[in-house]
Amino acid sequence: MRRILVLGSTGSIGKQTLEVVQRHPDRLQVVGLATYRDYKTLLGQAAALGVRALGLVEPPTNGALAQSLYTGVDGLCALAQRDDVDMVVVALGGAIALKPTLAALEAGKPVALATKEVLVAAGEAVMATARKYDAPILPIDSEHSGAFQAMLAGTPPQVERLILTASGGPFRTRPLHTFDAITVEESLKHPNWDMGAKITIDSATMMNKGLEVIEAMHLFGLRLEQVEALIHPQSIVHALVEFVDGSVVAQLSLPDMRLPIQYALLYPERADSPLPRLRLEQIGQLTFESPDPARYPCLELAYAAARTGGTMPTVLNAANEVAVRAFLKRQIRFTDIARLVEKAMAAHTPQLATLENALQADAWARAFLNERLPSPA
Ligand code: MG
Numbered sequence: 525m526r527r528i529l530v531l532g533s534t535g536s537i538g539k540q541t542l543e544v545v546q547r548h549p550d551r552l553q554v555v556g557l558a559t560y561r562d563y564k565t566l567l568g569q570a571a572a573l574g575v576r577a578l579g580l581v582e583p584p585t586n587g588a589l590a591q592s593l594y595t596g597v598d599g600l601c602a603l604a605q606r607d608d609v610d611m612v613v614v615a616l617g618g619a620i621a622l623k624p625t626l627a628a629l630e631a632g633k634p635v636a637l638a639t640k641e642v643l644v645a646a647g648e649a650v651m652a653t654a655r656k657y658d659a660p661i662l663p664i665d666s667e668h669s670g671a672f673q674a675m676l677a678g679t680p681p682q683v684e685r686l687i688l689t690a691s692g693g694p695f696r697t698r699p700l701h702t703f704d705a706i707t708v709e710e711s712l713k714h715p716n717w718d719m720g721a722k723i724t725i726d727s728a729t730m731m732n733k734g735l736e737v738i739e740a741m742h743l744f745g746l747r748l749e750q751v752e753a754l755i756h757p758q759s760i761v762h763a764l765v766e767f768v769d770g771s772v773v774a775q776l777s778l779p780d781m782r783l784p785i786q787y788a789l790l791y792p793e794r795a796d797s798p799l800p801r802l803r804l805e806q807i808g809q810l811t812f813e814s815p816d817p818a819r820y821p822c823l824e825l826a827y828a829a830a831r832t833g834g835t836m837p838t839v840l841n842a843a844n845e846v847a848v849r850a851f852l853k854r855q856i857r858f859t860d861i862a863r864l865v866e867k868a869m870a871a872h873t874p875q876l877a878t879l880e881n882a883l884q885a886d887a888w889a890r891a892f893l894n895e896r897l898p899s900p901a
Contacts, residue, residue: 532559558580626653643743678765687765826840
């Protein structure tokens with residue numbers, strides 16, 4: 525029996541994780557739940573699953589909850605180190621998940637990672653911690669799960685190139701001169717995946733793929749030149765691994781996050797799943813194209829940050845988190861997201877990517893951009 529703690533249980537990935545666990549009661553059990561501030565949903569989940577170890581980053585101020593709760597980021601760290609936890613699912617939104625991830629790894633717990641921001645903000649420190657405590661990081665991100673599976677066809681030194689696919693988002697064919705008029709509602713309509721708001725906006729700007737390229741470099745120990753992003757509007761092929769002999773192994777499935785979640789939770793086993801099966805004759809065509817830099821400036825910024833290295837990816841990620849939140853609150857335009865991220869990067873002097881420097885750079889970038897945002901509309 526694998527006992528699971530879910531950090532971020534009230535979000536899209538968190539809810540699907542609980543669904544996967546409930547389908548495998550003989551192998552998986554939820555022993556802990558935590559989220560940012562949605563305590564009503566958290567308590568509902570706890571009651572339904574009989575879970576007593578609960579955490580909230582921001583507990584309600586009205587004292588509605590019992591004091592036995594784990595609170596704040598430190599509380600989530602303590603939760604992640606509990607003796608009765610065998611695996612920690614990290615699905616909290618954004619770099620806030622960094623410290624609890626490190627806490628889990630330091631306690632030797634395998635981490636099933638959905639929050640790519642953790643590896644973008646402090647990839648060196650996180651991977652070093654995973655190695656030091658011999659705690660594996662299993663990707664829940666669909667492309668990285670696909671890559672992880674495809675890589676089993678060879679050994680790590682035999683991997684020459686990794687291709688991550690991207691849907692291209694809802695604005696792949698929209699005329700460029702209309703981008704200033706893009707609304708929040710239009711941005712939240714993703715063609716293939718049903719996801720949380722932040723990642724859906726990141727998919728529309730393709731910052732999501734930029735973050736995933738950096739995530740993949742850390743997870744698989746690859747250089748930037750070895751990782752490529754390719755637009756594939758059908759979202760059927762999730763990743764392709766090219767080996768040194770030129771053979772390319774790909775992972776395919778219908779777009780459904782419950783598959784990568786189940787693979788990570790049960791790894792190295794595979795088990796039955798009720799998910800709809802891929803029928804290629806019904807899909808008909810699989811197409812691929814290179815992303816246009818003018819359409820997706822955020823992807824270019826991510827490449828630039830990865831090329832610079834050090835704390836620059838940390839700043840890219842933190843600035844993007846602030847800018848996307850401001851766009852969702854209608855404080856800025858869609859096209860301002862890239863503009864603001866670029867501004868923060870231009871003002872940053874990169875440091876070595878130690879954990880301390882990363883935390884500082886993250887805080888600096890958030891303060892820098894928050895000072896430059898217009899007040900809410
Ligand atoms: Mg992904």
